Amino acid sequence: MNSIIALSLFGIANLFLGFLNNRKILLPATLAFVLVALGLNLADWNQEYLWFNNMLRTNNLSVNFASVILVATFLVVAVSRGFGDDEEHTHPAEYYAIMLFSVVGAIMMVTFENLIMLFVGLEILSVSMYILTGTDKRNLRSNEAALKYFLMGAFATGILLFGIALIYGATGSFNIHGIEALVLTAAGGSAPALLYIGIVMVIIGLLFKVSAAPFHFWTPDVYEGAPAIFTAFMSTVVKTAGFAALFRLLGGAFTGVYGTWIYILYFLTMLTLIIGNITAVYQQSFKRMLAYSSISHAGYLMLTATAKVAHTQSSILFYSLAYSVATISAFAVLMVVAETKESNAEKTNENFDIFNGLAKNNPLLAFVLTVSMLSLAGIPLTAGFWGKFFIFSDAFQRGIVVPLVVAVLMSAVGIYYYFKAIISAYFKEGDVPAIELKPIYKITLIVTTLLTIVLGIAPDLVKSIF
Amino acid sequence: MLTLTLILFPIIAGLLTLASKGENAKTIASAAAFIELALGAYTYFSFVPDASTQFGLSYDWIHAAGVKFSIGIDGISLILVCLTTLMVPFIIVSTFNSNYTNANNLYALILFMQAALVGVFTAKDGFLFYFFFEAALIPVYFIAAIWGGENKIKVTLKFFIFTMFGSLFMLLALVYLYMKTPGEIHTSDITALYEVGQNLNPSQQGYIFWAFFIAFAIKMPLFPFHTWQPDTYVEAPAPATMLLSGIMLKMGTYGLIRILLPIVPAGVQAWGLTAIILSVIGIVYGSIIAIQQKDMKRLIAYSSFAHVGLMSAGIFSRTLDGLQGSLIQMLAHGINVIGLFFIVEIIQQRTKSRELARLGGITQTTPNLTVYFIIIMLGSVALPLTNGFVGEFLLLKGVYEYNVWIGAVAGITIILGAVYMLRLVQKSMFGITSRITEGFQDLTFSEKAVLFPIAFLVIALGIAPNAFLHITEPAVSQLLTIITK
Secondary structure (H helix, E strand, O other): OHHHHHHHHHHHHHHHHHHHOOHHHHHHHHHHHHHHHHHHHHOOOOOOEEEOOOOEEEOHHHHHHHHHHHHHHHHHHHOOHHHOOOOOOOOHHHHHHHHHHHHHHHHHHHHEOEHHHHHHHHHHHHHHHHHHHOOOOOOHHHHHHHHHHHHHHHHHHHHHHHHHHHHHHHHOOOEHHHHHHHHHHHHHOOOOHHHHHHHHHHHHHHHHHOOOOOOOOHHHHHHHHOOHHHHHHHHHHHHHHHHHHHHHHHHHHOHHHHHHHHHHHHHHHHHHHHHHHHHHHOOOEHHHHHHHHHHHHHHHHHHHHHHOOOOHHHHHHHHHHHHHHHHHHHHHHHHHHHHHHHHOOOOOOOEHHHHOOHHHHOHHHHHHHHHHHHHHHOOOOOHHHHHHHHHHHHHHHHOOHHHHHHHHHHHHHHHHHHHHHHHHHHHOOOOOOOOOOOHHHHHHHHHHHHHHHHHHHOOHHHHOOO | OHHHHHHHHHHHHHHHHHHOOHHHHHHHHHHHHHHHHHHHHHHHHHOOOOOOOEEEEEEEEEHHHOEEEEEEEOHHHHHHHHHHHHHHHHHHHHOOOOOOOOHHHHHHHHHHHHHHHHHHHHEOEHHHHHHHHHHOHHHHHHHHHHHOOOOHHHHHHHHHHHHHHHHHHHHHHHHHHHHHOOOOOOOOEHHHHHHHHHOOOHHHHHHHHHHHHHHHHHHOOOOOOOOOHHHHHHHOOHHHHHHHHHHHHHHHHHHHHHHHHHHOHHHHHHHHHHHHHHHHHHHHHHHHHHHOOOEHHHHHHHHHHHHHHHHHHHHHHOOHHHHHHHHHHHHHHHHHHHHHHHHHHHHHHHHOOOEHHHOOOHHHHOHHHHHHHHHHHHHHHOOOOOHHHHHHHHHHHHHHHHOHHHHHHHHHHHHHHHHHHHHHHHHHHOOOOOOOOOOOOOOOHHHHHHHHHHHHHHHHHHHOOHHHHHHHHHHHHHHHHHHOO
């Protein structure tokens, strides 16, 4: 739990580092901060205790989730390259500080014991993300995305808060273990309607954050408008934290009324899978495709959350890790290619054609992109395959067959759009000049790619810990 | 350990090839393929011909889920391991006359493919089987999509999505069976899956049957799941076509024998007739289309479609002869079809055309090519004393035992096969020399180095099929006792 305190302090320290007028120091400093936080987090392994007047709970589950979040943050920071050298328009110190603050929020969403903490964590995370989305100040789309995200997000948080209030009204408690006990007894007898409405509202609030259908409408625009680096951050850290919170509520506090919410999630899972995958097929923009793909991955994760079996937590963790690593490498490749084309004064966009001919002069980048696409598509030899495999097993164990069949069909659809990127990189004519990568960038890409392959061959390395 | 070496060695060699350049890559890749061939031969000779699984080995793969990395070789596996180790060297040598850009990548992908194929044929765990089954797709996709023809992108993507789509159903079926295995920690060991599957009630077995059947039927392919095949064979470069038709489609037939028959005997009982009818439709339909083809590669693609139909019909007959015939035919068809595609490649390189109408008269300058082409063609037509005869005879006998009428219809394959194969040779090799076939060069040394052994195998297997039949027989008999229990 010390990681929360440390990260808050580091965030402030980062702001002060900004005064040094030395942009070079920020990146290594932030990486070091994240590593220290990760170390502090791991130090809590195998200890179970409550913090801040029973507001937060640390246990192995929370350590695991926080670790996945911190690893994703580390990778995103590593490929941020200090946010360019544009003195006037960028403020790297602030960006890094806000990223650290948002991680604080994410970890709170993982460790909350009290619904108030869930709300506070979610707000810290969300407000940070609204700001980061709008950091490309001169870009109209970035501004639009930030405003859209903020308005929709505020609305969703409102629903969440209302839900929490209703649950409090029905059970008289904010503590999730208290609620769990009360829900169990209430479910046996006559539970007040308030409770059910409250539960549904809380679920809706969280589903919005993880961009599940039909609460996904903000996702494509926000993903496309935000600078790619923050899109990568958003689609990995926010999603992992959101699912951690969702899992803790569904698997814990709301277990008693499983029979009520399972049908809602049943339906929404199928809807999310179908909307995410089918719409992704029609996208021209790579970034927008990744937005819809992130919706579809939310669908897979919802499938296991719905199954609610003994392995669910490790399935969610493994899937989140596999998905985060692959997504970050995909965004990293996109960023560096887009930037090179821009500096050559070419008219660029973030469509699939940006990768045309990538393999010719940049075999490493093309390979990294390929592995990450294969992993997202769930092809064997990559971590993504095992992620899907674990989720399908969970769904089978619970016997939820119809959403499972939908998920299987949709993963076949997924191959189509993920392969479009591979096809552009290898088989289409185009010209991408050889790109000189900074060592840290190169190392990060190699590490993420190796991690994807190693986990694809020996998933037990990580799965046995989760 | 031997089995593991057979899988790992090509991967290591492939990585080395990837790191090397130009001529070096050629040397490393072919040396590796021949060492692997020697390993395969060693396996063949040290195999004790009984029904047991040999050279087995098992590690924990996903401990908490009870999934094991367990591999081993029995008679059925051995014949396919032999096919794989035997044909890959020829596939590699057959590329020496063509100029592929970044050839080292091509060789590396072929070697990776080999590793995955050996993995499929030796896996003794349901999920491991699936893992290799899918992993084999990736290298061949890239070979076809990088070095393929004009429409390669569209065609290869269609191929990939088709086969992946089918396999997902297999994954569902495997997970379903896995969940039913007894114990706190389930197991996906293949014999445990057999037991679970056999204890399901007939209607459940029916669902599982279709889930597996679609996966394998797409891979082989059977009618009506074949639409990806002709285009892919035509657009893919020669080595990919050889890999696909020579070895990879055997993953489907092998899957029928290893997975489908023993897991859901009652399902096969109920739906076997449907499967055989689909197979026989494929035989007749494929042959008739093959007769009308103008493009050599497309003609062989359809002939392969017809042949695999017969193999599948033999497997679903569930007779000793049918199964034995399908196994020996897998080997024979692999050898023949690789030989045929190589000859097409030679003709295409020399004349820049595969169209039968534009060819002809090649025999006049090419005694060697003519002899090899006719030998391989006869093997494919199943003339007695060639490798094709043994398999086709046993297969037809098996189907005949199952049902006389179906056997009779399937028998048409011999006549139709002769028609399209003879037409292929006649139109391309004999007749009047055309403008593009004038001064056709006879075979070079490396081409002879591929075709001579293939022609030799065509005859040797035809004379002494027992070399393989006695190896597969105990395993097949044991399988039949499991099925009919």
